[in-house]
Amino acid sequence: MKKGVKKCLLITVCIVNFQMCMFSYATACESTPNIKVNRSKSRNVYMKIISATPKTIKIKIFNKSENIARYSESFTLYKYKDGKYKKIKKISKTPKSLYLIKKNDSKVEKLVCKKLFGKKLSKGKYKIKWIQSKKFTIE
Structure with missing residues (x-):
């Protein structure tokens, strides 16, 4: 394979990997409720x-x-x-x-x-x- 094709393929794999990581992070954030337990304010x-x-x-x-x-x-x-x-x-x-x-x-x-x-x-x-x-x- 030529060097240019290898670089292009490597960059594409990196971008796809990054997008998959961001998607899994966003999914995890959606599934975890954004509820903070505050020491002084939480009565429940x-x-x-x-x-x-x-x-x-x-x-x-x-x-x-x-x-x-x-x-x-x-x-x-x-x-x-x-x-x-x-x-x-x-x-x-x-x-x-x-x-x-x-x-x-x-x-x-x-x-x-x-x-x-x-x-x-x-x-x-x-x-x-x-x-x-x-x-x-x-x-």
Whole structure:
């Protein structure tokens, strides 16, 4: 084959591949609802601390809205010390994945402290900021 034909064929394959990628991205965007869960404004999406031990924290996330809701695993944990809440540093970065909750459904998330913070949590008062802010105690 001549060089010009090879270049033309390569460019055509690249363009078709790019168009297929864009089409699949657009299709994925259409199928995923554009619903944002806002910590302060969403009253229909909320969470409840089921249990908290030095090893794990179990949280149930509820979606009482008429839409599909989504949330990420990104959260911040604080410990009450010296009269104020201080942020606990994570050793592992939480993934940027989004998780969906069907309308009028719930999910349970289990946070493993050793994996996330490199240690068990000590006794005391804590606050977690995720979908909303919740306080809890480890005894």
